[in-house]
Amino acid sequence: MTAPLDLDLLEQQVRAALETEDITTLRELVARIYPPDLADIIERLDDEDQQRVFSLLELSQAADVLDEASIDTARELIGQMPVEQAADILEELDSDDAAAILTEDVPERQNELLAAMAPEEAADVRELLRYPPQSAGRLLNDRFVALRESDTVADAMERLRNIVHDAAVIVYLYVLDQHDRLIGTVSLRRLLVDSPNRPIIELMRPSPLAVQPETDQEEVARMVARYDLAALPVVDGEGRMLGVVTVDDVMDVLLEEGTEDVLKFGAVAQGQADETYFTTPIVASVRRRIVWLLFLFVAGSITANVLRLFETELEQVVALSFFIPLLIGTGGNTGAQTVSTLIRAMALNEVRLRDVWRVLVRELLVGIILGVLLAIIAFGRAFLEVPMASLAITVALSVMAICIWANIIGAMVPMAARRVGIDPALISAPLITTLVDASGLAIYLLIAKLLLGL
Amino acid sequence: MTAPLDLDLLEQQVRAALETEDITTLRELVARIYPPDLADIIERLDDEDQQRVFSLLELSQAADVLDEASIDTARELIGQMPVEQAADILEELDSDDAAAILTEDVPERQNELLAAMAPEEAADVRELLRYPPQSAGRLLNDRFVALRESDTVADAMERLRNIVHDAAVIVYLYVLDQHDRLIGTVSLRRLLVDSPNRPIIELMRPSPLAVQPETDQEEVARMVARYDLAALPVVDGEGRMLGVVTVDDVMDVLLEEGTEDVLKFGAVAQGQADETYFTTPIVASVRRRIVWLLFLFVAGSITANVLRLFETELEQVVALSFFIPLLIGTGGNTGAQTVSTLIRAMALNEVRLRDVWRVLVRELLVGIILGVLLAIIAFGRAFLEVPMASLAITVALSVMAICIWANIIGAMVPMAARRVGIDPALISAPLITTLVDASGLAIYLLIAKLLLGL
Numbered sequence: 083m084t085a086p087l088d089l090d091l092l093e094q095q096v097r098a099a100l101e102t103e104d105i106t107t108l109r110e111l112v113a114r115i116y117p118p119d120l121a122d123i124i125e126r127l128d129d130e131d132q133q134r135v136f137s138l139l140e141l142s143q144a145a146d147v148l149d150e151a152s153i154d155t156a157r158e159l160i161g162q163m164p165v166e167q168a169a170d171i172l173e174e175l176d177s178d179d180a181a182a183i184l185t186e187d188v189p190e191r192q193n194e195l196l197a198a199m200a201p202e203e204a205a206d207v208r209e210l211l212r213y214p215p216q217s218a219g220r221l222l223n224d225r226f227v228a229l230r231e232s233d234t235v236a237d238a239m240e241r242l243r244n245i246v247h248d249a250a251v252i253v254y255l256y257v258l259d260q261h262d263r264l265i266g267t268v269s270l271r272r273l274l275v276d277s278p279n280r281p282i283i284e285l286m287r288p289s290p291l292a293v294q295p296e297t298d299q300e301e302v303a304r305m306v307a308r309y310d311l312a313a314l315p316v317v318d319g320e321g322r323m324l325g326v327v328t329v330d331d332v333m334d335v336l337l338e339e340g341t342e343d344v345l346k347f348g349a350v351a352q353g354q355a356d357e358t359y360f361t362t363p364i365v366a367s368v369r370r371r372i373v374w375l376l377f378l379f380v381a382g383s384i385t386a387n388v389l390r391l392f393e394t395e396l397e398q399v400v401a402l403s404f405f406i407p408l409l410i411g412t413g414g415n416t417g418a419q420t421v422s423t424l425i426r427a428m429a430l431n432e433v434r435l436r437d438v439w440r441v442l443v444r445e446l447l448v449g450i451i452l453g454v455l456l457a458i459i460a461f462g463r464a465f466l467e468v469p470m471a472s473l474a475i476t477v478a479l480s481v482m483a484i485c486i487w488a489n490i491i492g493a494m495v496p497m498a499a500r501r502v503g504i505d506p507a508l509i510s511a512p513l514i515t516t517l518v519d520a521s522g523l524a525i526y527l528l529i530a531k532l533l534l535g536l
Numbered sequence: 537m538t539a540p541l542d543l544d545l546l547e548q549q550v551r552a553a554l555e556t557e558d559i560t561t562l563r564e565l566v567a568r569i570y571p572p573d574l575a576d577i578i579e580r581l582d583d584e585d586q587q588r589v590f591s592l593l594e595l596s597q598a599a600d601v602l603d604e605a606s607i608d609t610a611r612e613l614i615g616q617m618p619v620e621q622a623a624d625i626l627e628e629l630d631s632d633d634a635a636a637i638l639t640e641d642v643p644e645r646q647n648e649l650l651a652a653m654a655p656e657e658a659a660d661v662r663e664l665l666r667y668p669p670q671s672a673g674r675l676l677n678d679r680f681v682a683l684r685e686s687d688t689v690a691d692a693m694e695r696l697r698n699i700v701h702d703a704a705v706i707v708y709l710y711v712l713d714q715h716d717r718l719i720g721t722v723s724l725r726r727l728l729v730d731s732p733n734r735p736i737i738e739l740m741r742p743s744p745l746a747v748q749p750e751t752d753q754e755e756v757a758r759m760v761a762r763y764d765l766a767a768l769p770v771v772d773g774e775g776r777m778l779g780v781v782t783v784d785d786v787m788d789v790l791l792e793e794g795t796e797d798v799l800k801f802g803a804v805a806q807g808q809a810d811e812t813y814f815t816t817p818i819v820a821s822v823r824r825r826i827v828w829l830l831f832l833f834v835a836g837s838i839t840a841n842v843l844r845l846f847e848t849e850l851e852q853v854v855a856l857s858f859f860i861p862l863l864i865g866t867g868g869n870t871g872a873q874t875v876s877t878l879i880r881a882m883a884l885n886e887v888r889l890r891d892v893w894r895v896l897v898r899e900l901l902v903g904i905i906l907g908v909l910l911a912i913i914a915f916g917r918a919f920l921e922v923p924m925a926s927l928a929i930t931v932a933l934s935v936m937a938i939c940i941w942a943n944i945i946g947a948m949v950p951m952a953a954r955r956v957g958i959d960p961a962l963i964s965a966p967l968i969t970t971l972v973d974a975s976g977l978a979i980y981l982l983i984a985k986l987l988l989g990l
Binding site: 116118152153239242243246247249252253270271274275291303304306307308309310312329330332333334336337338339340341342343344345347348349350358359360364365367368371372374375376378379380382383385386387389390393396397400401403404405406407408410411412414415416418419421422423424425426427429430431432433434437440441444447448451452455456459460463464467468507510511512515516519520523 | 570572606607693696697700701703706707724725728729745757758760761762763764766783784786787788790791792793794795796797798799801802803804812813814818819821822825826828829830832833834836837839840841843844847850851854855857858859860861862864865866868869870872873875876877878879880881883884885886887888891894895898901902905906909910913914917918921922961964965966969970973974977
């Protein structure tokens with residue numbers, strides 16, 4: 083009874099029914115499965131069985147499954163059915179979900195499918211497609227309950243009952259003036275207990291939060307989360323209500339944006355919203371990565387200059403070069419850890435700009451402890467490789483110094499970024515690594531020069 | 537009228553009213569501000585003004601502001617008020633929010649404050665604290681509408697109206713048997729339109745999704761997002777209903793977990809849920825980082841062995857060592873980009889295990905293009921540093937080979953991780969960098985040996 087549902091078991095049952103060609107059982111079985119689960123099960127079947135199961139679904143369930151299916155599966159399912167049938171299913175979906183399928187799953191068939199859809203539904207979808215990708219407009223749902231200022235509680239309940247089966251949100255009702263401008267919201271909680279004759283204007287919360295359709299979906303998501311909303315109204319430049327963005331769409335945005343931060347941290351520039359791993363053209367992938375790579379390459383080539391400065395020392399003790407990758411690697415790793423810790427702490431508002439000194443002291447301490455621990459290991463490792471005590475001491479001291487230095491860089495760079503108005507999440511691990519590389523080398527070779535008397 | 541609200545303007549108004557000591561205006565002003573906004577504004581004031589504004593709030597608004605305030609501010613606000621007043625505010629909060637404040641904001645005063653709270657509310661909070669941090673139990677809200685199997689639609693609406701002002705969720709009502717076991721849900725949408733005499737058992741959706749209180753909050757969040765729920769019931773081992781986790785708590789979890797992925801990618805082990813940047817003991821920070829650092833250090837020390845193998849070559853052409861940091865740095869950066877791309881694609885289900893060959897071909901292509909582009913730059917850069925054509929060609933070819941190799945490693949490691957059941961999000965940038973370091977070096981020096989005839 084308690085979730086997580088046993089998807090494997092359900093899959094076995096579906097496969098068994100397919101094998102015995104027991105269509106009645108299969109039909110009953112799939113009718114009971116939640117659409118996202120059914121989408122997952124269908125994905126695991128081969129193309130022919132996918133089609134067999136999908137064709138058993140009622141239109142509304144087929145629409146839900148298509149909505150939940152991965153891009154690959156959605157493409158296959160749509161590809162295998164007549165265009166009219168695909169259009170029927172798209173009509174069944176909310177406009178925002180149909181728009182998402184037409185732009186993300188089968189962009190090359192967008193026009194063909196829109197042409198096959200009923201004119202009214204197609205117009206609704208085209209309307210949404212006018213807005214930029216990843217904007218509130220793309221998530222717009224126009225099935226909300228609209229009230230007039232003159233309505234009573236009884237009127238409001240009547241209106242709600244008329245469209246309740248189809249409304250995207252029922253916990254808020256929206257009061258519009260004669261020009262359809264949003265002037266307030268009424269909560270269903272109030273309607274349920276207030277007297278039927280009471281004018282809704284008396285229960286209305288005026289000047290509700292709202293966004294414009296061009297607002298970025300991440301900002302919409304942050305607002306919904308911040309103010310604990312079930313839906314956020316979207317209004318045009320004149321304040322006319324266009325629809326709502328509901329919390330379930332917002333959750334999908336949050337899941338998606340969370341993974342985007344990992345991309346940024348890996349130094350990959352942001353792509354088009356509509357693209358996915360396989361649908362992104364190779365050239366676009368390259369473009370998104372080469373800018374950072376080139377920048378890091380040029381920045382990293384300073385290391386060659388640093389080493390050239392110490393050419394004589396390296397010629398005298400070639401063994402010095404053995405530990406270069408290890409030392410700068412450790413510096414990069416420590417720096418990446420610190421910067422990820424800081425990015426998270428700043429995103430959660432645990433650290434603010436005015437905390438800069440506290441952060442510095444803390445990371446200095448952590449850096450010293452980590453540095454001492456690694457220095458002990460480094461001494462042993464270096465001595466094992468090249469039995470020369472002065473060199474092993476040089477390596478150990480360098481590890482310590484580089485650890486501390488990388489910790490400071492990793493802590494200060496994201497804070498400096500925020501100071502000048504750059505999103506700290508844009509500070510990537512490779513950027514910190516590259517910054518630490520050249521300076522770490524200089525630290526190492528200076529210590530070597532001093533200790534080895536070169 | 538449309539958001540984002542102008543927080544700066546509101547802050548100015550609050551400051552102006554504070555300056556002129558216009559308490560009436562100030563009280564009216566703050567009463568109109570949404571709690572999360574007010575919390576932000578209060579945070580920007582100095583300690584004395586914080587207290588002045590906070591003391592003007594009604595109990596319920598004070599509770600909401602405390603709930604939304606950052607840990608630092610919450611600590612200061614609670615620290616500056618008598619323990620009885622703090623207890624009153626905590627009583628006003630939902631148990632899960634009070635539990636969060638007592639464990640995250642003022643853990644050292646948990647017992648003192650619980651003792652000062654009304655026994656019943658304190659017991660509710662203690663109940664929640666029995667569950668592990670970051671579990672469904674910690675998010676539990678017991679203010680749901682419970683129905684009996686024998687109820688009619690009219691009974692259900694009556695029950696709903698009685699607690700609607702206080703219920704955590706109203707769009708679902710929960711049907712319990714005589715042992716309080718959850719047997720089904722009824723949606724408010726159905727109740728609003730069905731005939732009053734109809735038994736709710738006829739509208740009930742049986743065997744609803746539910747979780748146990750020990751379920752990890754991330755799994756709860758993923759279920760709520762997957763099935764588009766407004767609330768998810770929590771039941772004990774016998775199926776008795778304990779409460780619900782609501783979607784607004786789930787959104788906060790998603791925001792938090794999104795930033796956790798960045799930590800993992802930075803190779804920092806996961807900490808205690810209750811800890812924040814400044815409240816984490818330094819020793820705990822070190823522990824969480826040293827394991828990865830040590831592992832990477834040991835893995836990275838292979839690079840010293842590789843270089844030792846090529847000692848003669850490095851002695852003959854010291855200039856070879858100049859480009860070591862640049863080459864392995866570029867390999868690390870390319871690898872980090874690829875792995876972050878794959879982690880995201882796998883998290884969004886755009887790439888599955890069976891796509892391994894398609895991924896390989898794609899990343900190979902991207903690697904070749906990136907490699908060729910960087911090789912051109914590398915040739916120029918190397919020749920500028922050391923005017924020796926054969927060396928510059930060696931560096932250029934190595935950059936290309938390392939780029940391609942790093943791309944393959946960065947694509948295959950997260951897929952291999954998933955294959956053996958490890959979360960791909962645990963594959964960190966430093967891990968890939970370290971893997972690419974030693975192999976990249978070997979590639980470079982082998983190419984040098986061949987081309988330079990060493």
